[in-house]
């Protein structure tokens with residue numbers, strides 16, 4: 001047999017290809033095709049980087065046109081028309097209608113870059129070092145983001161102690177037995193508590209990697225208000241839950257809060273291209289030129305597709321309304337499937353949702369059975385005990401129902 005270069009040359013740190021050994025060659029909408037022509041239904045969406053599906057035709061045409069016209073692709077943080085258009089569109093379609101006044105920074109290509117920037121900025125602004133994050137949080141794999149990540153298996157990859165962060169209980173950690181944040185307020189007010197006042201608290205409104213725990217809006221509001229009283233910055237990591245995943249553009253829109261810093265990435269390019277934004281209140285714009293630099297801070301192709309994606313999907317509320325219907329449809333389908341397994345239940349919010357199984361081995365088996373039936377879905381949670389469904393937001397009802405049917409078969413096969 002011919003040797004497989006992926007086996008012989010690529011590092012063993014590989015992860016997704018272990019569960020999905022196909023070699024993927026082509027993709028369109030909610031489907032991917034492997035080299036041998038097999039068609040896979042994609043309920044993974046590039047871990048949330050493909051909210052509008054693969055190769056949206058209009059965005060693809062824009063990429064082709066931009067390249068065919070020798071458009072500048074790399075520009076560091078220099079000015080380009082593509083960047084101007086992205087900023088103007090983001091201001092007009094996203095910020096102004098939501099009454100949000102944020103400075104926009106391009107911190108580097110990925111989610112972990114925007115989290116690093118947020119943590120660093122919070123420390124610089126407040127002059128304090130300590131950052132609080134939550135049990136089961138996931139914020140990225142570089143050292144700062146990893147330090148605020150809850151999963152100790154992931155943190156072990158650092159090989160060194162990660163400091164300056166403590167984990168505090170996420171919403172519903174105590175099953176409602178202990179009032180929200182009373183304990184935090186007490187230790188912050190008590191000079192003898194020994195708890196250093198943090199620079200910031202970083203939170204996901206839905207813990208995408210940590211088991212699809214979804215915070216209640218009133219819990220987020222209580223957190224926001226407490227931090228405001230104590231002059232501690234609130235960072236919302238909307239890398240996974242943002243760009244429409246939960247049904248609104250930002251996942252915190254229904255909580256009535258205005259975070260001090262917001263981390264955005266994954267689907268902001270609209271086309272699966274590397275791009276990230278760090279949004280912060282204007283008064284936090286304290287870095288001097290060059291104090292937070294980097295080579296890949298201006299992906300012009302991503303600006304081109306990102307601006308158009310905002311126009312296509314967010315200029316009015318028609319897409320959002322259609323998405324709300326699809327979200328209900330997915331939820332109802334999942335609730336029916338959960339009835340097949342005692343103790344299984346639906347978790348998450350919007351199109352960042354899934355099924356929790358009481359036996360932690362079940363979710364992996366379900367995802368494997370789905371793969372056998374040519375469908376991609378991943379697992380989530382500290383023990384990978386949750387099957388995670390992230391269809392493209394643009395999926396039609398027919399494909400959604402197809403996915404639910406395969407999932408049902410996979411659940412029955414894995415548990416039967």
Ligand code: PMP
Nearest residue numbers: 110111112138139140208239240
């Ligand atoms: N924050 C959250 C909430 C995420 O889900 C992720 C990625 N799954 C990251 C940060 C890191 O993003 P990236 O993998 O692009 O560095």
